[in-house]
Amino acid sequence: MDMQLYGANCIVLSNKQVRIVVDDNLAVLGSKTVTKDGDICLFTGAHGPVLAKPKLLVDMPGEYEISNVSIFGLQTRAHTDEDGKKSGVMYKITWGDVRVLITGHAFPKLTDDQLEAIGIVDVMFVPVGGNGYTLDATGALQLIKAVEPKLVVPTHYNDNNLQFEMPQAELEDALKGLAMEPKERVTKLQFKPGEVADTTQLVVLDTTR
Numbered sequence: 001m002d003m004q005l006y007g008a009n010c011i012v013l014s015n016k017q018v019r020i021v022v023d024d025n026l027a028v029l030g031s032k033t034v035t036k037d038g039d040i041c042l043f044t045g046a047h048g049p050v051l052a053k054p055k056l057l058v059d060m061p062g063e064y065e066i067s068n069v070s071i072f073g074l075q076t077r078a079h080t081d082e083d084g085k086k087s088g089v090m091y092k093i094t095w096g097d098v099r100v101l102i103t104g105h106a107f108p109k110l111t112d113d114q115l116e117a118i119g120i121v122d123v124m125f126v127p128v129g130g131n132g133y134t135l136d137a138t139g140a141l142q143l144i145k146a147v148e149p150k151l152v153v154p155t156h157y158n159d160n161n162l163q164f165e166m167p168q169a170e171l172e173d174a175l176k177g178l179a180m181e182p183k184e185r186v187t188k189l190q191f192k193p194g195e196v197a198d199t200t201q202l203v204v205l206d207t208t209r
Contacts (some may be wrong), residue, residue: 001095003123003189005205006034008164009044009134009156011102011125012208013093018067020093021054022102022125023047030163040066044089044104045078061089070094074117077107079134090118098122098191101149105156108139110146123191124149127156128178129168136169137177144178150196152180153189153205161209171204178202 004012009023012034020040027033028048035041035052043059050057056066061073071093078088091102101121110118126143130136134156135143144152157171158164175182183201187208 001098001191003100003153003191003205004187004208005125005153005155006209007031007159007162007207009102009104009125009127010034011155013095013100018069020069020071022091023104024050026162031161040069040071042071042073042091042102044091044102044106045087058091059089068095072117074114076104076110076114079105079107079139080132081107092118092121097193101125101147103127103135103143105134106143108135108142110143115146118147121147121149122193122196123151123153123189125153125155128154128171128174129156129158129164129166130174131166131168133164133166133168137174140174141178144200149200150193151183151189151191152178152200152202154178154202159207161207175202175204 011022013020022042024035037053041054041057061075064071074090076088093100099122101124126140127134158168180202182204185204187206
């Protein structure tokens with residue numbers, strides 16, 4: 001499985017047979033959509049229209065099986081939700097022997113039941129841009145410590161090619177807040193379960209254009 005970041009929280013997971021596109025709100029942010037006909041589209045929160053014709057579009061909690069991929073959508077409190085409200089969806093994607101967690105703009109405190117439902121995670125994508133819009137480094141680190149993934153990939157930090165509603169933190173500033181040195185910096189991540197350490201490591205995915 002290849003994993004790429006297209007800016008903001010837009011992530012694409014793919015192999016030769018299937019593409020999963022997460023949070024493709026790029027058109028709203030002044031860029032171009034990356035979703036194609038036949039993709040599996042996931043949204044962790046509110047989104048604009050999808051102009052392509054996806055094989056499956058998911059924007060609510062539930063369990064889905066398609067193209068040998070298992071998708072579990074967990075209802076969560078979004079970062080901007082008031083106490084008691086849950087408008088966000090967190091996705092755990094199991095593809096072969098790789099387990100990926102897309103947190104979206106989640107509130108950093110998860111319940112024991114939510115953590116049990118999430119289970120073991122290999123790769124976790126978590127926003128770090130902050131400023132009231134999404135998680136900052138402190139909130140992201142709280143989620144990381146709770147979930148204990150093998151690899152962490154930061155998303156939704158400042159990008160001069162996108163027009164965010166609220167200014168987002170620079171990646172380097174967010175990394176200082178996480179207090180984690182990147183294991184590597186790549187344009188495409190190919191996770192191999194046997195090649196990771198026992199402790200959580202951080203990987204920076206350069207934005208694909």
